[in-house]
Amino acid sequence: MDLYQELILEHSKRPRRAGLREPFDAEVHHVNPTCGDEVTLRIRLAGDVVEDVSYDSLGCSISIASASILAEQVTGRPLTEALRTTESMRAMLTSKGADPGDEDIVGDGVALAGVAKYPARVKCALLGWMAFTDALNQAGAEIPKESHV
Amino acid sequence: MDLYQELILEHSKRPRRAGLREPFDAEVHHVNPTCGDEVTLRIRLAGDVVEDVSYDSLGCSISIASASILAEQVTGRPLTEALRTTESMRAMLTSKGADPGDEDIVGDGVALAGVAKYPARVKCALLGWMAFTDALNQAGAEIPKESHV
Amino acid sequence: MPSHDTSARDLAPEELAALRADFPILTRTVRNGNPLVYLDSGATSHKPVAVLDAERDFYTRLNSAVHRGAHQLSEEGTEAYEDARARIGRFVGAPAQEIVFTKNATESLNLAAYAFSNAPLGSRLRLGPGDEVLITEMEHHANLVPWQELCRRTGATLRWVPVTDEGRLDLDALPALLTERTKVFAFTHASNVLGTVNPVRRLADAGHAVGATVVLDACQSVPHLPVDVADLGVDLLAFSGHKMLGPMGIGVLWGRSGLLEEMPAFLTGGSMIETVRMEGSTYAAPPQRFEAGVPVAAQAVGLAAAVDYLERIGMDRVTAHEHALTERLLAGLAERSWVRVVGPTDLEDRGGTVAFVVEGVHAHDVGQVLDDSGVAVRVGHHCAWPLHRRFGIAATTRATLAVYTTPDEIDTMLTALDRVPEVFGLAS
């Protein structure tokens, strides 16, 4: 099953940077109404940099791995880079398999490329990233207009 | 067109005993919701006898002819006979053509036997008879239990 | 009909013959072995084989509870369902997320009407005493009774635009009726009795000028005219699948996204929720919010096939074809002095719905004589009883056309109609 790459199982079993930490600038709670999966996610910004992403994720291996990869990829990065990563993940996940993902931009996120072939699971993989974008908005971060996230 | 027997056209053009008369014991108003046809019908009882049936009928040739035949058949008759006629008409009209009607009981009503083959028109032919039964009820006439009218 | 259609080509006889072969029912015979002449498409249209096949294909390949499963069948079924939504949306110029699937136009219009009583107190949408709902005297019961019921529930007042003797909306009466008290203005695009096509844009603009929400009953336009929701300028628009070559059991409510977003849930249950707790629930964004229960995916796919079918012909040509037939029918009726058309007798802003009375003969009897010749028309008040009362008649005989109707069928009907004076002994 190409869906469950080692890397994904790895992330889902030992999610990076998991848990909810203080201080934070915004906290959001997102659910997937079809399966009841939930994520609570906090962000802490330091100027233009994402200083911390902390989260509590209740869900399937794909949604937990995705949140873990998110935290790993965006923490400590400038906002613009974090947004580029988010946009790349979204593009890859909604490509129905056409976009294999760019490892330079999404890092371990490429391991989730297989999810795009399972439309019902795309929402699982996107859950954390949507929460992240929402949290940025709530924290008042400036998200450039071109971004489709 | 076996539906439009001479006798029916005859009754529909010159409906017998038409118009609303005084005195009366009950007046009812019935409509056919699919086509908007209406009948207002009054009855006057004298003991066990139907003394008068008067009516104002707005409708197709079948419904007008049927009301006319009703008035002709039941006026001056004992209640039991009128009910028997009504029951015979109902049976004939809902028989899908199986019951040709008994001229001894329903008189000119047999001319309406063809209507039974046109389910959408059965309601037209029944309209007056249903109003008649309703009027009897409202006038407090005793309708024997076995009657299915 | 709108002037932009007049340039389109009518259907050539070979084209029409080829098209009719797609509708198996048209080869049926009825009373006395007569070929069926179906002039009741305004009640429900027939469905081409492509539509029946699309539904069957769904059931035999993709059948599943869409949006409710993660297995392959449900994934493929969901994709087919959402693809159907997008195609049907495109057909009326709307993005997919503004298309709500219902069971028919009646449900669509009830969904709209209930929004104005289900909205929480204090919401912009919630009606109350002093508020008014404006409709017209030519509405189908489906765009009339739900508003009466809304007024009953909320204490709002129902008003209506009268109809002229010619069968047009009396626009002179509009300014007095459409006021800042008017919260909803609901009217039909094309009358299902008179054939009248109303000046939607003008009415919608007038409605918006006083701040009303504008609701359009597009049941009798979407199957016959090119319809673009942006051009029309209304807020909500309802139509039924079964009148536009699609299956029974599916209808559409289109709504401006901003408005759908504001509207409260109507039917509640599975698939329309965000979170559910015993203590209370929150609901999904539109269109899901309004689609409670396992979706009617087979019917959606069938309706999308109907839309494809119409698009392959071209809606301009559908209009042109029906326009030519309407002209033929009106001309034939005009030749018969004992026939009186109820509705516009000119072709301007008029669709292929022609209602008439034969003086001295009830519509039921007229219809029966036509039926005896195999001609299927509708008789009665056609779910527009107040409109009939306005014209002082209980019932009319109504012929309605569709893309598969032929000129010969019009002629057959006219010939059959000539038996009416004979049978009922009128001096003709």
Added chain:
Amino acid sequence: MPSHDTSARDLAPEELAALRADFPILTRTVRNGNPLVYLDSGATSHKPVAVLDAERDFYTRLNSAVHRGAHQLSEEGTEAYEDARARIGRFVGAPAQEIVFTKNATESLNLAAYAFSNAPLGSRLRLGPGDEVLITEMEHHANLVPWQELCRRTGATLRWVPVTDEGRLDLDALPALLTERTKVFAFTHASNVLGTVNPVRRLADAGHAVGATVVLDACQSVPHLPVDVADLGVDLLAFSGHKMLGPMGIGVLWGRSGLLEEMPAFLTGGSMIETVRMEGSTYAAPPQRFEAGVPVAAQAVGLAAAVDYLERIGMDRVTAHEHALTERLLAGLAERSWVRVVGPTDLEDRGGTVAFVVEGVHAHDVGQVLDDSGVAVRVGHHCAWPLHRRFGIAATTRATLAVYTTPDEIDTMLTALDRVPEVFGLAS
């Protein structure tokens, strides 16, 4: 399952094979070329060719707006529609005039719920503050959210019967919950998650003892058990066609005639009226009162064909067949220590719905592994979120059986399930 079924014969392998040939989709392959093993019939069932043919036959021979025309097509269509109503009624032991056609069980239940807020003030049915609606913690959202919304509209209070750890209704809690304040008692016949079959008669009698109207969600019983409305003793009963081998787009609300008669209109429009004037309308008697719009005749005819199909097999035998499969499935799961069934593990008063969790693996992941082997199950909360919360879990994996399910399919599922510990590296 009820004890009266145990005498019926199970389906013999040849019978089952012959029956499966009626369902073309069952020959389909899915992921990796695996044959489809469809264990999601609780979401929607497949439809035998007889049902698809019945619908198609309607469209190609009788297509018309039933109850709206006097021509032959409409006459024949109307007869087919009303004949379908009678057959479907007989299937659940009800006279035709007590059968209301809706689009699905969700609409049926909403129709029921709206009756208690649409009823005029002062009517026995109208709810208000101080009144209570009692449901249970095991309800599908379709029999839960409409009652929440009813309470929101009327100021009534929602209460619920809790569920025990074994997945049964906690009947000890009933006396305190069911009081003279309870105006509506709504519960499910069979849980769509736990498989539990509730003691309907006992609950209905208790409801009636306090004067409540008793509403039954029979979505998961009518397709699987012999159901007779008189035996059950409830007042209203809802089910969906698509879960019982019938088409999408049709549902049923059965109601005691006296009660239907009292209930106010819900969806309003054509075909449900008695008279319409601009100033106000009156409505037809049931069932027409509740069937606004052009009726879904093709779907009614399809559902009647489904009922015929089930009757030819015999509902006792359907039950016996599914009972044997449930036993096999529960036994197989019991052998796997890493699986925990949510719901009764004995066969007493239990249907062929089996939900379970694999400790340490999310249901989505379990379902995905099964799907990879061609086994279609449902994962998530199955529109019973509060019930899942009650058990402290977000999601379960659910297998649901139907008359066409085979013992081999159960075995295939169990074998596929064994891949789960492997893939996710559990110590099994």
